[in-house]
Amino acid sequence: MSDPMSDLTFRPSPADRPRRTDAAWEAVAVEGRAAASQAVLSRADAPGRRWSIAPDAGLERPVLELAREAADLLARTDMRRVKACPGSHCGWLFLDPSGRRRWCSMKVCGNRAKARRHAERRRTSGGSERRGG
Secondary structure, three states: OOOHHHHHOOOOOOOOHHHHHHHHHHHHHHHHHHHHHHEEEOOOOOOOOOEEEOHHHHHHHHHHHHHHHHHHHHHHOOHHHEEEOOOOOOOOEEEOOOOOOOOOOHHHHHHHHHHHHHHHHHHHOOOOOOOOO
């Protein structure tokens, strides 16, 4: 049986996007429901009250906390602002509140893409690009 969470880590082709998006959404929903069943509301004074996973959840606590946070994020986020990184072999999702962001990380995916474009320009120009000063 395949891991349903694996659909979250690879960017689907445009033809597969609706099916894989549905599968990814359902994977988060399943994990979110499991996390919700383990959540307890803190008794702290307002505004400190919040849902969290009970400490007695043991080693599953970090995974359940992550699933709870992911489900909450999907429930309260304008999904038009969720973007998939176009980086080669990336597929990470990120929030783009400005509508101008392209990469999950400029330091990694953005830099790699720019370096590839630069190398390609040098190859196609025969390496005769001049350095400006």
